[in-house]
Amino acid sequence: MPTSLVLLGGTGDLAQKKLIPALMDLMLKGVLPDRFHVIGFSRDDLDDKGYQAFVRAQIGRKGHGHEHQAIDSFVERFSYVQGDFNDKVAFERIKRSLVAYDETIGMCTSKLFYLAVPPNFYDTIFEQIAHTKLDQPCVVGEGWTRVLVEKPFGSDLDHAHYLEDKLSVLFREEQIYRIDHYLAKDALQNIIAFRFSNGLFENNWNKDYVEAVYLKVFEKFDVSTRGAFFDGVGALRDVGQNHMLQMLALVTMQTPEKLTADALRSTRAKLLRSLHVPTTDDLGTNIVKGQYEGYRDTKNVDPKSNTETYFALKTYLDTPEWDGVPFYLEHGKAMQESKTELTVRFRSSKDCVCGESEPHDHPNFIRFTISPEQKITVRFWVRKPGLKYELEPNDLVFDRSTTLSEGVLVTDAYEEVLYDGICGDQTLFVSSEEQAAAWKYVTSILNLWEDNEPQMYEKGSRGPESPLADEMHHGMKLLT
Ligand code: BG6
Numbered sequence: 001m002p003t004s005l006v007l008l009g010g011t012g013d014l015a016q017k018k019l020i021p022a023l024m025d026l027m028l029k030g031v032l033p034d035r036f037h038v039i040g041f042s043r044d045d046l047d048d049k050g051y052q053a054f055v056r057a058q059i060g061r062k063g064h065g066h067e068h069q070a071i072d073s074f075v076e077r078f079s080y081v082q083g084d085f086n087d088k089v090a091f092e093r094i095k096r097s098l099v100a101y102d103e104t105i106g107m108c109t110s111k112l113f114y115l116a117v118p119p120n121f122y123d124t125i126f127e128q129i130a131h132t133k134l135d136q137p138c139v140v141g142e143g144w145t146r147v148l149v150e151k152p153f154g155s156d157l158d159h160a161h162y163l164e165d166k167l168s169v170l171f172r173e174e175q176i177y178r179i180d181h182y183l184a185k186d187a188l189q190n191i192i193a194f195r196f197s198n199g200l201f202e203n204n205w206n207k208d209y210v211e212a213v214y215l216k217v218f219e220k221f222d223v224s225t226r227g228a229f230f231d232g233v234g235a236l237r238d239v240g241q242n243h244m245l246q247m248l249a250l251v252t253m254q255t256p257e258k259l260t261a262d263a264l265r266s267t268r269a270k271l272l273r274s275l276h277v278p279t280t281d282d283l284g285t286n287i288v289k290g291q292y293e294g295y296r297d298t299k300n301v302d303p304k305s306n307t308e309t310y311f312a313l314k315t316y317l318d319t320p321e322w323d324g325v326p327f328y329l330e331h332g333k334a335m336q337e338s339k340t341e342l343t344v345r346f347r348s349s350k351d352c353v354c355g356e357s358e359p360h361d362h363p364n365f366i367r368f369t370i371s372p373e374q375k376i377t378v379r380f381w382v383r384k385p386g387l388k389y390e391l392e393p394n395d396l397v398f399d400r401s402t403t404l405s406e407g408v409l410v411t412d413a414y415e416e417v418l419y420d421g422i423c424g425d426q427t428l429f430v431s432s433e434e435q436a437a438a439w440k441y442v443t444s445i446l447n448l449w450e451d452n453e454p455q456m457y458e459k460g461s462r463g464p465e466s467p468l469a470d471e472m473h474h475g476m477k478l479l480t
Contacts, residue, residue, distance in 0.1 A: 002035030004109040009116035010040025020058040022414035051080035091128040110143035151242040157439040178430040182243040184416035222334040227300035241442040265431040272437035276316040286314040290464040291454035292334040334459040340370040355389035374400035
């Protein structure tokens with residue numbers, strides 16, 4: 001199906017670092033439609049040639065050592081429209097550019113609009129799409145029109161509802177692709193494969209056997225040049241509302257009836273709806289808000305900003321399977337290391353023939369390491385060699401990098417996002433129900449800590465000190 005992709009935010013960070021390289025990889029894999037055209041749109045003063053040079057530079061930056069010919073045929077697919085999101089005329093120019101391409105190839109292309117922009121522009125963009133009728137296909141009944149929207153979708157539950165209402169006037173649910181690139185990560189898709197294909201683990205995957213679950217997304221880097229975006233958003237909306245809650249959903253949801261988009265999305269939504277809504281009593285004990293020292297000096301950040309760059313949460317799920325099990329979520333920028341992992345801690349066996357290594361504290365763990373490497377680790381106990389009967393921990397490790405055949409690479413999450421958007425598979429995209437459930441939980445926290453001063457932490461540290469952080473470190477101490 002010939003396709004036109006309109007990249008709103010065509011010169012932004014996401015386009016540079018992720019989308020352009022992912023499109024190149026899809027082209028090299030031969031999975032892009034033969035007729036595939038990209039219109040970059042941004043405020044930058046460029047023309048088609050200038051944008052093509054920009055695209056070429058991004059390919060070079062990623063270190064793609066491709067043949068000139070491949071790069072040439074890739075950049076030729078790009079054209080450019082300059083403008084502001086508030087400018088109606090600029091959207092008319094996008095329309096003319098779409099029509100011009102269709103006329104050149106003598107076909108009506110399907111249209112994909114990718115909103116790689118901060119959420120405060122969504123409203124205006126939806127209005128412009130409606131005004132210029134960009135949502136209408138060129139020939140009724142021919143091709144499709146889809147919109148891909150980045151997270152965070154809105155700023156709280158009310159705002160998300162407001163945007164949903166606007167979007168639903170223009171597009172039907174099956175045309176709306178709410179992106180959470182974590183869902184598209186191989187490592188997260190592997191959680192589903194691991195859980196639901198292995199009775200050995202899945203049969204013990206509930207409150208009777210699981211003591212606690214720990215999720216952490218630590219980033220060594222700080223906000224850097226993203227101050228303008230980040231200060232209005234904060235860590236909880238940026239990573240918590242989406243990536244972390246989706247990880248939580250995958251590790252705790254019930255078995256989906258089928259592997260279809262509808263079944264998976266509604267199973268994830270059901271789990272997200274069961275998140276226990278916190279109250280003021282949770283503030284400080286089960287909810288910690290932090291900010292790294294020096295954040296307020298970042299370019300485009302309010303010098304009095306209370307925006308969090310760190311959060312720690314202890315939460316529960318109101319479901320029969322997980323009642324009473326604590327779930328710990330911790331995320332921060334400018335931390336001592338970059339690491340994303342999800343650890344399931346099992347209860348110690350009731351009685352233990354543990355020998356002299358008393359007291360009995362011998363839990364099993366299953367850890368999904370999402371990055372920097374992709375691993376699944378199962379921690380178990382064995383007899384320590386020697387004359388005495390003692391136990392020591394040991395690990396069974398699945399390491400994705402060593403299981404790949406030569407020349408095979410793990411598909412990048414953004415390749416998957418773009419590919420599925422083109423093919424029309426919504427499995428790895430967030431439904432409106434999931435979106436609303438995640439916002440309901442996150443909005444309750446935002447309301448609780450609104451205007452609260454964050455706790456400061458040193459850059460390169462483990463985050464602010466708190467009893468909650470101690471509880472988490474203690475719970476995971478055997479698996480470090
Ligand atoms: C993005 C956030 O969605 O996810 C970033 O905006 C964050 O702030 C990033 O750093 C993390 O994604 P990944 O794939 O690098 O772990």
